[in-house]
Amino acid sequence: MSVNSGLRSYPFEPFTGDLPAELLEMVVTEPVSRVRLPDGRAAWLVLGYEQCCTVLADPRFSRLPLGATATPDGGGPRELNMDGPPHAAVRRVAARAFTARRIETFRPRVQRLVDELVEAMLAGPRPADVVAGLVAPLPVFVVCDVLGVPAADRPRFYAWIEGLNSVTAYGSADAATAQAQLRDYLAGQLARKRAEPGDDLLSAWVRGTHELADAELVELAMGVLLGGLEINSTSAGLLALFRHPEQLAKLRAAPEKLSAATDEILRYTSVSAMFRVQVVREDLVLGGVGMRAGDCVMAVPWAGNRDPRFFPEPNVFDIDRRPDAPHLTFGFGPHFCLGTALGRMQVELSLGALLTRMPALAPAVPPAEIPWRHDRMNGGIASFPVTW
Numbered sequence: 393m394s395v396n397s398g399l400r401s402y403p404f405e406p407f408t409g410d411l412p413a414e415l416l417e418m419v420v421t422e423p424v425s426r427v428r429l430p431d432g433r434a435a436w437l438v439l440g441y442e443q444c445c446t447v448l449a450d451p452r453f454s455r456l457p458l459g460a461t462a463t464p465d466g467g468g469p470r471e472l473n474m475d476g477p478p479h480a481a482v483r484r485v486a487a488r489a490f491t492a493r494r495i496e497t498f499r500p501r502v503q504r505l506v507d508e509l510v511e512a513m514l515a516g517p518r519p520a521d522v523v524a525g526l527v528a529p530l531p532v533f534v535v536c537d538v539l540g541v542p543a544a545d546r547p548r549f550y551a552w553i554e555g556l557n558s559v560t561a562y563g564s565a566d567a568a569t570a571q572a573q574l575r576d577y578l579a580g581q582l583a584r585k586r587a588e589p590g591d592d593l594l595s596a597w598v599r600g601t602h603e604l605a606d607a608e609l610v611e612l613a614m615g616v617l618l619g620g621l622e623i624n625s626t627s628a629g630l631l632a633l634f635r636h637p638e639q640l641a642k643l644r645a646a647p648e649k650l651s652a653a654t655d656e657i658l659r660y661t662s663v664s665a666m667f668r669v670q671v672v673r674e675d676l677v678l679g680g681v682g683m684r685a686g687d688c689v690m691a692v693p694w695a696g697n698r699d700p701r702f703f704p705e706p707n708v709f710d711i712d713r714r715p716d717a718p719h720l721t722f723g724f725g726p727h728f729c730l731g732t733a734l735g736r737m738q739v740e741l742s743l744g745a746l747l748t749r750m751p752a753l754a755p756a757v758p759p760a761e762i763p764w765r766h767d768r769m770n771g772g773i774a775s776f777p778v779t780w
């Protein structure tokens with residue numbers, strides 16, 4: 393029998409959109425505790441806001457298994473899921489193309505994509521699934537647009553992305569094939585953008601950049617692709633609004649609140665009970681708890697978002713909230729989401745279009761019957777039938 397066999401299994405219950413009351417209480421009473429993860433590993437579960445920030449930003453917590461070096465084999469392709477200076481080098485190049493100003497220029501394009509999807513829903517039968525109709529396709533279209541994938545190649549691109557989605561869950565053979573084909577395709581695109589630069593991210597990366605080899609830029613593009621594919625906050629946000637009709641009414645009466653409401657939606661909604669597992673590099677103390685080098689740690693940003701020390705009355709959903717602290721939904725520290733502005737924009741424009749184009753928008757099934765996905769780490773709502 394292993395020493396850890398008595399540990400409590402995490403998640404405590406199947407995730408269906410709300411963090412359980414017990415977990416929310418533990419944010420204060422036990423911000424760091426010991427659990428067993430679904431893959432059998434024992435880990436430190438980190439729920440407090442401050443402690444989550446430490447795990448995500450302090451170099452004593454690593455994304456690599458203990459003993460692994462940041463550039464394997466003396467300099468293979470570097471990617472974003474690394475620590476320290478090698479990560480910073482890739483990130484610097486990536487961030488150049490992700491400035492708030494550049495991303496803001498995508499707003500009309502994102503709006504057009506949102507409008508087209510909502511119009512197709514309006515023209516189709518009622519009820520309709522808002523996940524299949526808007527939430528799932530939009531980020532894929534946006535990522536294609538941002539990366540500069542030509543329209544003619546998009547059907548092929550979408551098929552690979554379907555395959556990739558299973559890689560994030562299981563790593564099947566199909567997924568590996570899709571990944572290899574995507575890498576080849578992106579390498580070809582990079583060569584093309586060097587010859588004929590456009591107004592897109594790949595072009596911005598290759599223009600005047602000699603710090604990264606093409607293989608590294610391909611990994612970066614893969615990172616952006618994977619990072620930008622699932623924006624579950626839109627469907628989770630819609631559900632939160634339906635569950636809090638007074639907040640929905642407030643938003644309908646004052647649409648100019650949408651931007652602030654988007655931040656509260658991002659803070660309040662949880663799309664999964666899981667997050668990235670990291671490794672402790674050296675013996676240390678976190679939240680009064682001693683950890684040993686090699687221990688696994690999982691910070692849950694959605695729990696940190698409910699820490700009353702940073703968000704008064706944290707379990708109240710209030711679109712008028714003006715918090716002093718930033719929420720952790722986009723992460724924290726060196727790996728803070730590169731696509732924050734673009735992700736936030738998609739949530740805001742999607743909810744805005746749904747509420748204005750569908751004034752009688754309502755769930756077509758009781759909210760408790762809306763199915764959540766359990767086949768992927770990212771979770772999220774599987775389908776969301778609505779009527780209008």
Ligand code: HEM
Pocket residue numbers: 448472473483535538615616617619620621622623624625668720721722723724726727728729730731732734735736739
């Ligand atoms: C509402 C939508 C989104 C949410 C909630 C979100 C959330 C996150 C979080 C929590 C992280 C940090 C993970 C970690 O600590 O390892 C992250 C990283 C990242 N995200 Fe996002 N994201 C969103 C949209 C996007 C979009 C649209 C893109 C790109 C088109 C994107 C690209 C990335 C990339 C490249 C990283 C890795 C950054 C690094 O490791 O340095 N994300 N995102």
